[in-house]
Amino acid sequence: MGNRVGIVGVGQTHHRSKRSDVNGQEIINEAVSRALAGAELTIEEIDAVVIGNMDHFEGINYVDMWSVDGSGGYMKPIMKVTTGGTTGSTVAAAGYYQAASGLFDTVLAIGWEKNSESDTSAAIATCANPILERETFAGAIGPLAAEYSMYMKKYGATEDDAHLAAVRDHNNGANNPYAHLRKRVTLDDVRNSPMLAYPIRLLDMCPRSDGACAVIYASENKARKITDTPAWVVTTTTRHDYTHFGDADWTIMQTLEEASKAAYKKAGIKDPLHEFDVMELYLPASSCAVKWMESLGVCERGEAPELIREGVTDMDGELPVNPSGGVICTNPIGATALIRVAEAALQIMGKADKRQVPDVEKALATGFGGCSWSDVMVLSSSKPR
Amino acid sequence: MKEEKKELLEVHYGKEQLYNWHCGPYWSKFLAEIRDNEKIYGIKCPKCGRVYMPPRSVCGRCFTEMNEWVELGNEGVIDGFTVVKFPYINPSTGEMKNIPFTSVWIRLDGADTCLIHYLDEKDEEKIEVGMRVKAVFREDKKGDLYYDIKHFKIADRFKYD
Numbered sequence: 001m002g003n004r005v006g007i008v009g010v011g012q013t014h015h016r017s018k019r020s021d022v023n024g025q026e027i028i029n030e031a032v033s034r035a036l037a038g039a040e041l042t043i044e045e046i047d048a049v050v051i052g053n054m055d056h057f058e059g060i061n062y063v064d065m066w067s068v069d070g071s072g073g074y075m076k077p078i079m080k081v082t083t084g085g086t087t088g089s090t091v092a093a094a095g096y097y098q099a100a101s102g103l104f105d106t107v108l109a110i111g112w113e114k115n116s117e118s119d120t121s122a123a124i125a126t127c128a129n130p131i132l133e134r135e136t137f138a139g140a141i142g143p144l145a146a147e148y149s150m151y152m153k154k155y156g157a158t159e160d161d162a163h164l165a166a167v168r169d170h171n172n173g174a175n176n177p178y179a180h181l182r183k184r185v186t187l188d189d190v191r192n193s194p195m196l197a198y199p200i201r202l203l204d205m206c207p208r209s210d211g212a213c214a215v216i217y218a219s220e221n222k223a224r225k226i227t228d229t230p231a232w233v234v235t236t237t238t239r240h241d242y243t244h245f246g247d248a249d250w251t252i253m254q255t256l257e258e259a260s261k262a263a264y265k266k267a268g269i270k271d272p273l274h275e276f277d278v279m280e281l282y283l284p285a286s287s288c289a290v291k292w293m294e295s296l297g298v299c300e301r302g303e304a305p306e307l308i309r310e311g312v313t314d315m316d317g318e319l320p321v322n323p324s325g326g327v328i329c330t331n332p333i334g335a336t337a338l339i340r341v342a343e344a345a346l347q348i349m350g351k352a353d354k355r356q357v358p359d360v361e362k363a364l365a366t367g368f369g370g371c372s373w374s375d376v377m378v379l380s381s382s383k384p385r
Numbered sequence: 386m387k388e389e390k391k392e393l394l395e396v397h398y399g400k401e402q403l404y405n406w407h408c409g410p411y412w413s414k415f416l417a418e419i420r421d422n423e424k425i426y427g428i429k430c431p432k433c434g435r436v437y438m439p440p441r442s443v444c445g446r447c448f449t450e451m452n453e454w455v456e457l458g459n460e461g462v463i464d465g466f467t468v469v470k471f472p473y474i475n476p477s478t479g480e481m482k483n484i485p486f487t488s489v490w491i492r493l494d495g496a497d498t499c500l501i502h503y504l505d506e507k508d509e510e511k512i513e514v515g516m517r518v519k520a521v522f523r524e525d526k527k528g529d530l531y532y533d534i535k536h537f538k539i540a541d542r543f544k545y546d
């Protein structure tokens with residue numbers, strides 16, 4: 001067990017399809033400046049920096065070096081962490097580990113991406129084995145679509161079940177001034193949107209965005225001095241499974257199941273549906289918003305479509321999911337999972353404005369990446385024992 | 386005061402960088418058997434008994450070396466599929482992919498894991514999880530999984546009509 005650590009500051013850009021008004025360093029700096037301002041800290045008070053993105057999107061390696069002007073990392077210990085889709089949540093975990101180690105008092109975690117600078121699906125497809133799997137591997141959309149075809153067959157779920165989750169996230173996103181997509185949609189809008197890859201339609205799928213996010217961690221003593229309402233990190237867990245996509249059983253999400261089970265055990269959570277007040281989940285497509293609820297232990301296998309239909313995860317439901325609009329509304333990939341952590345922290349801090357869920361004490365944030373990796377982080381308003 | 390109009394430049398680079406991926410002994414044998422004999426091989430883990438396709442040296446679950454080659458069928462069952470309709474660049478060639486195409490996850494007879502390949506049917510209404518499919522090989526072959534096997538085709542369409 002490491003030292004206690006709280007999130008004391010959160011900053012993000014106004015995410016857009018294309019931010020040609022800024023370059024990479026400048027978009028990073030926007031998020032960092034906002035996080036520092038929110039915590040009323042200066043860059044001199046930051047002891048270490050962790051930064052991540054997915055190299056292929058911008059075609060730039062050595063992001064730790066390349067970003068220094070924007071990150072504020074000059075003459076500080078910087079580490080680059082890049083794990084594909086989970087980059088943001090791995091950056092979050094690494095930042096937490098550094099602060100929890102007792103070696104650093106304040107750690108700045110940064111995730112960012114300028115997805116508009118290249119072909120997102122082509123870059124993602126490079127995660128698949130070039131000789132044995134890549135040829136028909138259509139970015140993230142293809143495998144997620146195939147995954148839902150398996151789930152629908154096994155449990156009788158429908159395309160509409162997924163569309164309903166898309167409606168939820170899009171309508172939540174309308175309340176989030178930082179979201180990339182902020183348009184309210186109806187079930188018919190989703191049903192009638194263009195088919196990207198059967199059974200996933202345009203409004204079911206995350207966009208690709210330009211944006212950045214920064215989160216500041218502080219050790220126990222420091223955190224209390226910075227803010228009265230830190231979002232305490234209870235635990236974070238990561239699970240990986242296979243090298244080959246064809247190895248996994250796609251009717252379940254085993255890594256998310258194992259990661260959340262382990263995190264709940266450490267956090268003493270037995271009934272996630274009732275013990276969490278809000279979840280900010282990395283759901284790249286609405287189909288995942290159905291299926292993966294089962295892997296999070298919120299309901300039994302095959303019961304997720306009913307959970308969505310009954311509105312349990314709506315803003316006024318028992319367990320609001322993605323008040324920010326989630327990944328379906330905002331997706332600067334290296335920042336995406338860190339935004340989940342940031343949004344969950346804002347909920348705990350009571351700073352989520354129009355998207356605030358009342359009286360949040362416990363929140364869950366997740367990250368998702370390549371041949372099914374899952375990260376989960378549990379945050380709490382009360383200091384963990 | 387008149388606001389100055391900002392000019393925002395975008396600089397385009399088309400990159401070409403060649404890669405030579407090493408197959409190692411397991412993938413090499415796997416690809417050569419398809420090329421020379423139209424046979425698809427898997428490999429069995431001595432500990433958990435799983436038959437992996439494509440074959441590889443280590444079972445990741447058991448962290449155990451595998452050496453028992455198993456001949457699989459050229460037919461199998463659809464585990465999942467998607468008909469891809471959106472445009473994107475094939476990162477291995479730099480060319481736009483030809484769309485639509487059907488990406489199909491096939492559990493070949495005798496295998497515990499899936500091969501991801503093309504299906505020649507592009508109408509999602511005519512494809513179902515659980516259907517049997519069969520490999521279609523090319524006459525000329527070159528040790529490329531996605532060339533030597535042209536695509537899969539539905540083997541028992543009538544069963545589902």
Ligand SMILES: [Zn+2]
Pocket residue numbers: 430431432433434435444445446447448449
């Ligand atoms: Zn094994």
